[in-house]
Amino acid sequence: MPGLGYDEQGSLATYFVLTFLSLVLIPSTLWSFKASISKKSPRKTGNEVVISSTKRKEQRERIFGRPKRKSKGVSKKTLLLLIGWAAFAGLSYKVATSEAVQNVLYNPFELLGISEALTDKEIKRAYKRLSLKFHPDKYKLVGNETREDADAKFVEITKAYKALTDDITRENWLTHGNPDGPQQREEVVAIPKWVIEGKNSGWILGVYGLVFGGLMPWLVGKWWFGTRQYTKDGALNASAALFFHRLEETSSVPEIITLLASSSELGQADKVVEGKALKSKKEVKAEAGGIEGLVKAKAAELGVEGVMSGRFESVQSRRSAAIIWSHLLRVEFEDVALKEERATLLLSLPPLLTSILNISLAHNWLSTSLTIMKLHALLIQATLPSLPKLLQLPHFTFTEAKAAEEKLKSLKGLGGVEAWSRISEKRRNEVLKAAGGVWGEDKEEVKETVQVAKSWPKLEILSARFKVVGEKTVSPSSIVQCVFKLRLTTTDAPPTSNGTISPSTDFDEDSDDDDVDDDDNGVKEAAKKVKENLRKLTPPVVAYSPYWPEDRALRYWATIGDIKSDRIIVQPLIVPNLVPGKIERFTMQFQAPQGPGLYTFQAVFVGNAVADAEVWKGMQLTVVEPAPSAAAQSEDEISDPDEDTIEGQLAQLKGGNVKSKRKGGDDDDEDESSEEESSSDEDGPKGKKGEESSDSDSD
Template identity: 55%
Template sequence: MAPGLGYDEQGSLANYFLITFITIALVPTTFFTFKSQLQPANVKALTDGLAVPESRQRASREKIFGKQKSKKKGISKKAIFLILGWSAFAFLAHRIHNSEAIENVIYNPFEILGITDSLTEKEIKRSYKKLSLKFHPDKYKLQENETQEDADAKFVEITKAYKALTDDVTRENWQLYGNPDGPQQREDVVAIPKWVIEGKNGSWVLAVYGLVIGGILPWLVGKWWFGTRQYTKDGTTNSTAATFFRRLDEMTSVSDLISILASASEFTSPASEASKKVAKDKKTIKAELGALEEAVRKRATELGLEGQNVDWEETGLGEVMGGRFDSLGNKRAGVLIWGHLLRIQWDSPSVREETAELLLSLPPLLASLLNISLSHHWFSTSLQIMHLQAYLAQATLPTLPNLLQLPHITFEQAQALESKVRSFRSVVGAGNGDRWVRAFNRIEKEKKKALLDEVKVTDNETERNEMDSVAKSWPKLEIVSAKFKVIGEKNIAPSSIVQCAFKLRLSNQTTSAVEPDAKKVEEDSDDEDESEAVKKAKDEALKKKTPLTAYTPYWPENRPLKFWAMIGDIKSDRVIVQPVFIPTIYLGETLSFSLQFQAPPNAGHYTFQATFLSNSVVGSEVRKGMLLIVDEPVAEAESEDDDISDPEEDSLAGQLAQMKGQRVKSSKLAGEDDDSSEEDSSSDEDGPRGKKGNDDSSSDSDSD
């Protein structure tokens, strides 16, 4: 040990050291663990915004996917860590509480001699003589439990205190260094118990040190490093991203996307944990997969997806049924995805649970597909990928009836009801932006009841009320205004940064807010100045509102209603502005939202399309064609009055200007008399020329 360093004799500093690092690890782990277990406020807000009560939706999900197990059997590794960690924290805290406090005594000779600091030197000397006579080693009688060394140390301490008050050198040392012996060597204590470095424990300490530093730590770092290298920023494996990149193209359809999703390496294993409990060997897995495949094929035939005029390859089912996948796991994933989209009710609880796990693993895969498509700037393919998310949330397909999104209705009933609603389109006034659900919702109550009775939709009053509630709360996004602008400029110049400003409004039949005037909103959009009081009032009003949650009983979890915004060029099938989620929008509220991009490098007229679509509702897409006019940059006119004066003719700059034929200013070195005489002589010599000048000037004045 180096001079000035020592080990913790009592172990109290080591306790502080250990409890600090344990606290750093325990507090965030405990916070996030309990945060995930408790229902946060935003989740409660989502359940409050449901058109159908949460209990009813939960019952529907349990019927489709089975009862979701929120907790696994046994104690998790995180729980064991928290139990052991807090137990160690309590043990160390108890030891710290019972340990002796670290003494940090300031040397005080007056206190040692038992006198005050106001005494004179004679009085100090008198007090010292009394104490020296009392505690002299030759005269002092040892007390009980007292040794001769203690008596000698006491006498030395009294003598040293006396010198600190009477001897000049000793007194100076005490005043400067706090000790009569002068500066002392500083001793820093390492927060390691002394028993750790004792010779008998050295080999064990070295073994543990080598195991941690040379084994466990490199293993953890390597596991983290090689684990992160296997995944992309979207959370998918590199092999999955490579497969997606190879198979995705600009002509990919929704059915092709399903096959590409199923080819992910995440599904290479024969089955999920839920299904492995039932199907343990490959032969059993193949038999179960064959039964699932046959059920999908039968359901597709019932819905008209398989027929004489429909090719399996064109529908995307042929790839699943034809066995073009590399593994049984990928083929099984494709069958389960199609089974979900065709709304097949599986009898096996393990298959239901496996379907729920499969669906919840799809969002990062879809995000990876979307990013690959956007890297190629494919507009139509990106739209297909975003549409697929809504199809998966609602368990439907583009060719299936839109009214399947309503509760308690079958495919046959939705198809029949849609044909009936078609005859009411002129009555309900369904415009180009409306979809079947909103068109159905606008039918009068009595006619709607007659239609439901005619197509034999459920006659249960509660279920019909839920259907009506979902239809009334069906979201409708409106583009109130949209325009291109460049901040601080009237025109849009080539390659300038363009802001596409939108005014959006979300409504449904239950919205009681007044429809905004589009012209007024567009005029108000230019006025960006808003007082802090108004902004604060708006923020407080928004806090009291509830964000909407999409009605998605065929998705394992609640889904907040979100809308993408994207700008593209249909003619070239290129993405101009990549899709982003717009901020949370509330019913009846007008939301200001903008997208930013760089204008084309050449002047001209460009037609773009702004597209808004939901991630959870099918048929909610809103499009708006927009014309971007890029003007040629206007050159600023040069000012005729130059601020820089002409150089004098006698200066070097003036001589250079004369050589270039530029204007110069007459020299001011000569006096006024010289100027006037020069002017007179000039007028005398050049009389006719001066007269001509006058004549010209007079003629000019006459003409004026």
């Protein structure tokens, strides 16, 4: 049986440790370099070119304070990587300088120092010469050689000679690779021998107990209980339960903000910012009252209603709500710590909003879900639905934006960013004059505002239609695909469509493209997959958002709902990255209604980083019963039984359809009677009767 041994020299254990370190260090180092050096920046749009990164940084520092500089020195992660690479280098040097263990095949010719072409006599002569030289009685030790080394050398020479001359020994060598025959194989475990020595058993058992009995259960428990307290949306279970019980179908923006502030996460925001002991309840209450006073004064000035309304769970939640409202109303703080806390609090809101949105979607509430989606963009742009849309542009104040928007509506019939980008320079000067303020006198600021407005992202729905794969009509309960053609452009681009496209025009448009898409072709499917992968790698568009602590990628939710019933028909999907100026196809799938008829739906696309950017599309879906085929009709006719059969009688009792045989039966009777009459003229008693009648006539 093979034996089991341990690594005497420690070389195998060194190789094992080197392999383990390489598997850990290489991915960790590459990930660190990717995060710190080769981090990809999102796609830059027009507004990114107009507002330089330096200017955006200055704006954010004014609103949220200067971010704390990282302390000089090496981070813990970098230190661990350096220690790991140092250990790797040391072990590599040890392996490089240590004697390699070589598994050399037994070769008696090399041991005797002769060629394989020699004859037996020449082999014997070489052996005698070496045996006389290395005989234990005649060999003189040299240097550090011992008598055991000399004896081993003589035995090695003798064994090599026998392997070439003795038949049994030669067969063992040729068969098993050793003149002594089959050898016992020893399996070596890559564990140094000192690990299993008795004098170190106490230390080894202690380390095993500490690692497997203490450290690993602690890590697993920490991971398990840490993940169990969060939902799949990243919100705490306590917060999700609060959202579920308090969210209603009629919830408005102020009520949703109250829900956000009452979550468990926002009660811990000050811990993150201050990094020290929590303030007392009295201090928190006093500070919350001060912030709330500023917020309510600003709201009264702007005419915003519903601020700080609702029921709050604690003083801290009321304070968090005041901070959120201060952001939406653009209240500036002098306290640097408060600015930093606001930035930290805002960055924790998107996961909470996603959790609230999923609860609303579980109820299929259309208007409430759209309100939550829009709140994402309102937080990014620091504005409210009742405030002027021009506040999203740089340099506008509340008063100036309100006056400018009123003037725009009187001139263009509509306000907002798109109207500002399309207005002529002469009309723009009139608007600036009506808006007042000193910033309009600065030509550079006006130019910057116009350029940002012209580069403002705008989503267009070029076409939208329903289809069923492989069918020309939509039948009840069939799987329907709603195919959209979208284009992400800017506000100054000419519109490609005006209003809602008629459903019939949408449905018949680009029928050839659909035939191509439905074609089961391997090459086209592969090309489609490549296109999707390239789209995933495309960096997203970055929205202009100076009032958000960091750059925000522009995304769109897409959903289909019914306004009449205020219900969502198709759950929202995230539209893949859209390349500006390029037409993209987007498909949503759902099950058609169970009954035939004409159904009216509304497709809605809502942006997550630009306020007032939702796009609506009215659509009509006609569901018809599938027409029966000719084969099915013929089968139905054949399957109807005759009325004079047992099957027909049973079918009549059940109210089924049968074939009428009355007319056909009369004809058959007439045919039978005529046949009988013709046959009676020829034979039988009736023939005699005919003769008698003829005689009587003659008489």
